[in-house]
Amino acid sequence: MKTTKNCITRLYQYREALYRMKTSGCQKVFSNDLAEAIGANSSQVRKDFSLFGISGNKRGGYGIHELMDQLDTLFNKNQMRKIIVVGVGNIGRALMNYESFARELILIEAAFDIDPMKYDREALIPVLPMEELQDYITHNKIKMAIIAVPYFAAQQVFDLMSAAGIRGVVNFSPVSLKTPEDVFVNNVNVQLEIDIVHYFVNALDKKE
Amino acid sequence: MKTTKNCITRLYQYREALYRMKTSGCQKVFSNDLAEAIGANSSQVRKDFSLFGISGNKRGGYGIHELMDQLDTLFNKNQMRKIIVVGVGNIGRALMNYESFARELILIEAAFDIDPMKYDREALIPVLPMEELQDYITHNKIKMAIIAVPYFAAQQVFDLMSAAGIRGVVNFSPVSLKTPEDVFVNNVNVQLEIDIVHYFVNALDKKE
DNA sequence: TGGTTTTTGTGATTTTTTTCACAAAACACC
DNA sequence: GGTGTTTTGTGAAAAAAATCACAAAAACCA
Numbered sequence: 001m002k003t004t005k006n007c008i009t010r011l012y013q014y015r016e017a018l019y020r021m022k023t024s025g026c027q028k029v030f031s032n033d034l035a036e037a038i039g040a041n042s043s044q045v046r047k048d049f050s051l052f053g054i055s056g057n058k059r060g061g062y063g064i065h066e067l068m069d070q071l072d073t074l075f076n077k078n079q080m081r082k083i084i085v086v087g088v089g090n091i092g093r094a095l096m097n098y099e100s101f102a103r104e105l106i107l108i109e110a111a112f113d114i115d116p117m118k119y120d121r122e123a124l125i126p127v128l129p130m131e132e133l134q135d136y137i138t139h140n141k142i143k144m145a146i147i148a149v150p151y152f153a154a155q156q157v158f159d160l161m162s163a164a165g166i167r168g169v170v171n172f173s174p175v176s177l178k179t180p181e182d183v184f185v186n187n188v189n190v191q192l193e194i195d196i197v198h199y200f201v202n203a204l205d206k207k208e
Numbered sequence: 209m210k211t212t213k214n215c216i217t218r219l220y221q222y223r224e225a226l227y228r229m230k231t232s233g234c235q236k237v238f239s240n241d242l243a244e245a246i247g248a249n250s251s252q253v254r255k256d257f258s259l260f261g262i263s264g265n266k267r268g269g270y271g272i273h274e275l276m277d278q279l280d281t282l283f284n285k286n287q288m289r290k291i292i293v294v295g296v297g298n299i300g301r302a303l304m305n306y307e308s309f310a311r312e313l314i315l316i317e318a319a320f321d322i323d324p325m326k327y328d329r330e331a332l333i334p335v336l337p338m339e340e341l342q343d344y345i346t347h348n349k350i351k352m353a354i355i356a357v358p359y360f361a362a363q364q365v366f367d368l369m370s371a372a373g374i375r376g377v378v379n380f381s382p383v384s385l386k387t388p389e390d391v392f393v394n395n396v397n398v399q400l401e402i403d404i405v406h407y408f409v410n411a412l413d414k415k416e
Numbered sequence: 417t418g419g420t421t422t423t424t425g426t427g428a429t430t431t432t433t434t435t436c437a438c439a440a441a442a443c444a445c446c
Numbered sequence: 447g448g449t450g451t452t453t454t455g456t457g458a459a460a461a462a463a464a465t466c467a468c469a470a471a472a473a474c475c476a
Contacts, residue, residue, distance in 0.1 A: 003411070005404060008404055008407055008408075009400065009404070012397075012400050012403060012404075013384055016382075016383060016384065038384065074407070075403050075406065075407060076406055076407070076410060077403075081406055083402065090301070090302035090303075090305045090306055090307075091302050091306070093298070093302065094298035094299050094301065094302035095298075095398070097298045098298055098299070098398065099298075100359070100382060100399065101399070104399055104403075106399070106402060143409055144402075144405060144406060144409060146402070150307075151308070167409045167412065167413070168405035168406065168408065168409035169405065170401050170402055170405050174224075174308060175224060176221055176224065176246065182412070184405055184408040184409055184412065185405075186401050186404055186405045188396065188398070188401050189220075190303070190306065190396070191308065191309070191312055191314070192217065192220050193378050193394050193396050194291065194314060194352075194354070194378055195220065195283050195285075195312075196213060196216055196217070196220075196394055197352060197376035197377065197378050197392055197393075197394045198283070198284055198289055198352060198376065199216055199282070199283060199284070200216075200376065200392040201351055201352060201375045201376035201392055202284060203211070204375065204390070204392065205375070
């Protein structure tokens with residue numbers, strides 16, 4: 001199966017739209033509705049679904065419940081997903097306190113930092129010394145981590161994790177990571193996201 | 209000119225790579241080096257540059273200083289960029305305290321919230337009541353905003369801003385916004401980014 | 417100075433992604 | 447049960463993005 005990040009993102013958006021539709025009482029949905037909801041073409045919706053063997057009913061569209069179940073399964077939304085945070089700065093802390101994770105069964109199990117002032121083994125999400133990172137990962141079979149350290153530390157932290165067997169990383173530090181083949185990395189660069197908007201706003205202005 | 213978000217993202221990555229190269233003392237760079245740095249093809253690099261009229265020297269590559277200047281101009285990195293934050297929760301607060309913004313000349317000028325407990329007109333970044341949002345935008349000619357409110361408030365906040373003349377938005381709330389033509393919106397969904405990694409980690413596991 | 421090498425810039429080609437378009441299935445209504 | 451309408455699922459077509467490939471310019475060297 002050949003799935004791109006774009007495709008996965010769309011599936012996520014469908015799910016989001018479905019959620020809204022469900023809460024407003026709908027029972028079934030057509031590819032057309034979903035397409036409109038996310039600003040795409042209805043064939044796109046059907047193609048995306050067919051990639052994952054999700055099928056509807058000719059003339060009847062898709063059952064919202066059934067469809068959401070299938071998407072939930074796809075995203076493993078049914079099982080608790082353990083994750084750790086490395087770097088307890090602004091972003092790290094914000095993620096640790098992020099309310100909606102619980103609802104989506106994302107569980108931040110522990111956090112790590114180099115600053116002894118931040119250590120706190122008794123907290124709801126314990127903050128542990130960086131020295132324990134590798135042991136923690138192997139011992140607790142952690143597969144996923146969030147990197148939220150300053151840019152100069154990011155690669156080093158990543159290499160540690162990677163060596164300890166991490167399989168997926170969301171990197172919030174403002175540098176792209178050099179990554180081995182067998183670890184999936186998703187770079188989320190807040191500065192870049194702001195600069196992109198800035199760029200397009202300016203570009204639009206110039207056109208007018 | 210036909211520029212996509214992907215293209216802009218690559219330009220940003222080049223800039224990042226150039227920064228590293230400059231600090232390690234390099235003076236010039238070839239399309240090949242940049243391609244390797246971001247995992248792309250060297251023609252891609254040259255195509256991207258040519259789109260923006262950035263040219264190098266046959267056999268001599270590109271001067272790092274000159275190139276960075278051109279990219280900085282492209283991203284308006286030379287002038288202070290004012291922005292406001294709406295929603296002083298975990299994420300909003302984290303962004304307000306984000307150190308590297310200053311270095312990149314991104315200035316968060318004010319923040320807004322509905323919770324009176326959070327108001328603070330004297331703070332370095334004043335936190336103002338939501339009622340003042342529209343006036344503030346028009347009065348101070350704010351062009352860009354960050355939305356960091358809970359999902360149920362996001363669209364409403366956006367519509368307010370949009371009506372007040374905002375031109376670009378980075379939306380950190382976990383819902384995609386319905387947006388008018390003349391406002392550029394960049395959705396950054398933290399949950400989605402985590403779920404994407406989760407998906408691909410699982411997908412990789414299944415393949416083995 | 418003339419030949420050799422290197423690297424850009426860009427048309428041509430390939431690959432990927434999106435959209436079109438239509439047959440086949442399902443339902444509704446008479 | 448037949449006829450008409452709606453919507454899926456998917457090959458075919460179009461559009462967009464990435465890669466190839468090569469002429470032309472520049473630097474080097476002898």
